[in-house]
Amino acid sequence: MTATIVVPTLGRPSLGRLLEALGPGLAKHRFELLIVDDRPGDRPPLALPPGIEATVLDGPARGPAAARNTGWRAARHEWIAFLDDDVLPDPDWADRLADDLAEAGEHVGGVQGVLRVPLPADRRPTDWERVTAGLADGAWITADMAYRRAALARCGGFDERLPRAFREDAELAFRVRREGWSLRRGRRRVTHPVRPEGRWVSVRTQRGNADDALLRHLYGPRWRQRLEIPPGRRHRHVAITAALVTAGAAALVAASGRRGWTAVAAGAGLAWAAGTAEFAAARIAPGPRDPSEVATMVATSAVIPPVATVHWLRGWLRRRAAEPLGSQPAGLPPAHRCPAGWAALSRPTASRSVPTRPFASRSAEGSR
The missing domain is CATH 3.90.550.10 (Spore Coat Polysaccharide Biosynthesis Protein SpsA; Chain A)
Incomplete structure (x- = not known):
């Protein structure tokens, strides 16, 4: 042959x-x-x-x-x-x-x-x-x-x-x-x-979320099942990113003297910290757990959710008119x-x- x-x-x-x-x-x-x-x-x-x-x-x-x-x-x-x-x-x-x-x-x-x-x-x-x-x-x-x-x-x-x-x-x-x-x-x-x-490779690979946005547009909500792709953490990343943005925005409003926004900033900040900690723990647990790997997982786990979300939004905005x-x-x-x-x-x-x-x-x- x-x-x-x-x-x-x-x-x-x-x-x-x-x-x-x-x-x-x-x-x-x-x-x-x-x-x-x-x-x-x-x-x-x-x-x-x-x-x-x-x-x-x-x-x-x-x-x-x-x-x-x-x-x-x-x-x-x-x-x-x-x-x-x-x-x-x-x-x-x-x-x-x-x-x-x-x-x-x-x-x-x-x-x-x-x-x-x-x-x-x-x-x-x-x-x-x-x-x-x-x-x-x-x-x-x-x-x-x-x-x-x-x-x-x-x-x-x-x-x-x-x-x-x-x-x-x-x-x-x-x-x-x-x-x-x-x-x-x-x-x-x-x-x-x-x-x-290098230690930031997991952050660089988040650019693939833009491609996921195209596939979601082309093949619908069940695109992962149709293409035999394992489930991801996008919804969690979006939630963590939303908490981070809310905490930052509320802190700015609170700094201007408006009442009640300090509590909003604190609550959103706690939600961001909890989500980031869960993500880091899930990545650290199966690994070697040496100081270098733990430090890398903690740092990249804080960066990945917003980076992944931005790439997804960028891909979604650019691919809206795409056809299969x-x-x-x-x-x-x-x-x-x-x-x-x-x-x-x-x-x-x-x-x-x-x-x-x-x-x-x-x-x-x-x-x-």
Whole structure:
């Protein structure tokens, strides 16, 4: 079973380890390898190990959804396997991919790989380590996910309005199944190491709340259930933020000499403190509880609710006019009966020219 492997990258050092692990299997199965260089602006050539036949595509630098669309639209084969550039495939990954795809029936539009996240054996995991470990239980995540070209073409590919590595895979999986395809889990395996991050990473990731606002607009109040996304804490974050804003506003009014507002400020402040303490305790309890982790959880737990709420409101205001991505024009055959030729004819055209550069001709210079 032939396939195209698409690897979007920002030039992480882990890309070289990924390609070295893929090398033997690529040659054995004659898989096509497309690397989408999605680094913004002028950039030096990627530092890639020699000896592997691949094509490097210029990505649009608009996030992983757009980079993956660039890759699959340039692919030659019926199946496209997406890999993130920070995973490490097992030695037999290519063999198992071939088996997974060969066993996929005509109604199967996608096959997910098995993801492992190694955690420390000598202590409890930190908050960031637990967040990363949650990927192992994620549904249809594109860290290792193969899709049939006809399924991607039928539903229009990844939604590029989701610019982060956040929800874009779950949203695509929903539309693929809505078009009549089924998804299944395969047996190939990759390891996803925990990426080193600073103590404020949990605050930076709150930008994803803007994407949640788009999904809420597109798919309604039950969007989490429809997209198989676990419940979150948005309502609690909004309540904590409202208490903080009320406390601050009441304190300003009380400072002007108006009676009764001091009690309002105190009550709202207590509500904010209680909500923040509960949030911090919920994050501290399963962790290592060392002084550094506790300090990080206390500080970020005070910041996350208002930051998350602001990003949600920003996303909601900007996405009010957005519409769901539609399927291909009416009259085409149902997705599970699409002939192979139709998939090629209906391949979407890239929005920009994508020059290809043979892998073998690239110099092994340093990457960012």
